[in-house]
Amino acid sequence: GTFGDDETLTAAMLDRLLHHAHIAQISGQSYRLKDKLKSGQIQKKTKATTFE
Numbered sequence: 001g002t003f004g005d006d007e008t009l010t011a012a013m014l015d016r017l018l019h020h021a022h023i024a025q026i027s028g029q030s031y032r033l034k035d036k037l038k039s040g041q042i043q044k045k046t047k048a049t050t051f052e
Contacts, residue, residue, distance in 0.1 A: 036042045 033042075037044055
């Protein structure tokens with residue numbers, strides 16, 4: 001958990017926060033991710049990528 005490993009407190013805080021929140025779903029690539037891909041800091045993942 002986030003608050004001193006108290007999962008109940010963490011869940012209660014998130015529940016209270018999200019209860020009053022408006023959630024906006026944004027699609028598309030972020031500017032930070034786009035810039036990192038362009039500079040070569042990270043590589044674009046493909047569907048064939050596997051992790052071991």
